[in-house]
Amino acid sequence: MSGTSCDGIDVAVIETDGRDRVRPGPALTIPYRDEFRERLRGALGGNGPVEAVEEELTRLHAEAVLHFRQEHPGREIDIVGFHGHTILHRPREGRTWQLGDGALLSRLTGLDVVADFRSADVRAGGEGAPLAPLFHRALAATLIKPVAVLNLGGVGNVTWLGEREEDILAFDTGPGNALLDDWVRAHTGEGADWEGALALRGTPRDDLVKAFLASPYFSRKPPKSLDRDDFRHLMPEGLFLEEGAATLTQITAAAAAAARRHFPRPAREWLVCGGGCRNPALMAALARRLEAPVKTVEAAGWDGDALEAQAFAYLAVRSLEGLPLSLPSTTGVARPTLGGSLFKASARLSQ
Numbered sequence: 001m002s003g004t005s006c007d008g009i010d011v012a013v014i015e016t017d018g019r020d021r022v023r024p025g026p027a028l029t030i031p032y033r034d035e036f037r038e039r040l041r042g043a044l045g046g047n048g049p050v051e052a053v054e055e056e057l058t059r060l061h062a063e064a065v066l067h068f069r070q071e072h073p074g075r076e077i078d079i080v081g082f083h084g085h086t087i088l089h090r091p092r093e094g095r096t097w098q099l100g101d102g103a104l105l106s107r108l109t110g111l112d113v114v115a116d117f118r119s120a121d122v123r124a125g126g127e128g129a130p131l132a133p134l135f136h137r138a139l140a141a142t143l144i145k146p147v148a149v150l151n152l153g154g155v156g157n158v159t160w161l162g163e164r165e166e167d168i169l170a171f172d173t174g175p176g177n178a179l180l181d182d183w184v185r186a187h188t189g190e191g192a193d194w195e196g197a198l199a200l201r202g203t204p205r206d207d208l209v210k211a212f213l214a215s216p217y218f219s220r221k222p223p224k225s226l227d228r229d230d231f232r233h234l235m236p237e238g239l240f241l242e243e244g245a246a247t248l249t250q251i252t253a254a255a256a257a258a259a260r261r262h263f264p265r266p267a268r269e270w271l272v273c274g275g276g277c278r279n280p281a282l283m284a285a286l287a288r289r290l291e292a293p294v295k296t297v298e299a300a301g302w303d304g305d306a307l308e309a310q311a312f313a314y315l316a317v318r319s320l321e322g323l324p325l326s327l328p329s330t331t332g333v334a335r336p337t338l339g340g341s342l343f344k345a346s347a348r349l350s351q
């Protein structure tokens with residue numbers, strides 16, 4: 001998995017039947033070198049040549065797989081789920097674009113690869129995102145409901161799960177870390193507000209938080225999804241560094257809180273994953289705004305850093321098994337929809 005934060009590659013292994021059996025295994029994150037991260041950021045939007053970035057990204061994923069296999073030599077791997085990196089997400093225009101060459105990854109690793117998870121859903125009229133919700137449901141089988149799983153990556157997304165299996169609703173909440181990362185990068189060169197240190201020293205501008213929340217996105221009924229940069233035009237200007245960080249932290253939390261108006265019933269508990277759950281300022285802001293216990297997913301025994309990567313491993317198996325990756329209530333697609341393209345390792349032998 002290479003998330004919209006452009007922070008690096010997450011590798012995770014799970015054992016699963018693609019249904020209710022999930023046994024998570026070890027995981028690994030390999031940060032991108034700054035110089036590749038800049039090239040990847042340069043490819044966002046897809047304006048300009050991206051082939052070289054796609055090839056390099058695929059090669060880095062192959063190295064990540066090989067690295068993982070060296071660290072865990074006893075592990076059999078039957079299939080790799082390769083999400084790639086989203087550089088453009090415009091589902092309403094029928095477009096979602098993930099860089100990543102499944103055939104090349106399969107050749108380089110000698111493993112079967114499922115890639116291209118989102119386009120079938122978008123072709124069928126869905127948002128193509130979020131796709132982790134069915135994995136959240138499988139993991140949450142024994143939890144008390146309703147529960148909300150909030151993933152704070154570059155973008156924020158939530159999965160609401162009720163008592164019955166069909167009680168599932170998912171959508172993007174708004175900004176995750178991307179705006180905050182961009183703010184900090186522009187002003188300090190650092191990649192993120194590590195440990196929320198800047199935000200904790202700043203006073204948020206509540207007027208700007210309120211103005212941000214007036215965007216029609218938040219009242220729009222789900223399903224709905226976002227591109228990393230959909231809110232870039234609302235980036236605050238002219239603030240002090242700490243003030244901006246505090247304001248953007250509150251905006252991310254307020255956007256998550258705004259998601260509640262769409263829930264069929266209030267969540268009894270929020271479980272937070274993604275890099276945002278490592279930010280104490282953001283977690284405190286969520287706790288203040290959500291009016292229900294807020295915990296990191298580790299409280300449920302899950303691995304918050306590996307969850308997205310695990311989700312695409314799960315979806316790869318579902319793709320092989322001919323099970324849907326998305327539902328009307330998770331992406332807005334008209335009916336449960338299959339997805340993913342299989343690249344067989346044996347193709348290597350015939351070339």
Ligand SMILES: Nc1ncnc2c1ncn2[C@@H]1O[C@H](COP(=O)(O)OP(=O)(O)O)[C@@H](O)[C@H]1O
Pocket residue numbers: 002003004005006007008152153154155177178181191192193194195196273274275276278279280308
């Ligand atoms: N210790 C930390 N303190 C503050 N923010 C953090 C920390 N660790 C991760 N993050 C945030 O999480 C982001 C990465 O989150 P991640 O879930 O990997 O997102 P994505 O899925 O978009 O790649 C970083 O860009 C940063 O904003």
Ligand SMILES: [Mg+2]
Pocket residue numbers: 002003004005006007008010
């Ligand atoms: Mg990431």
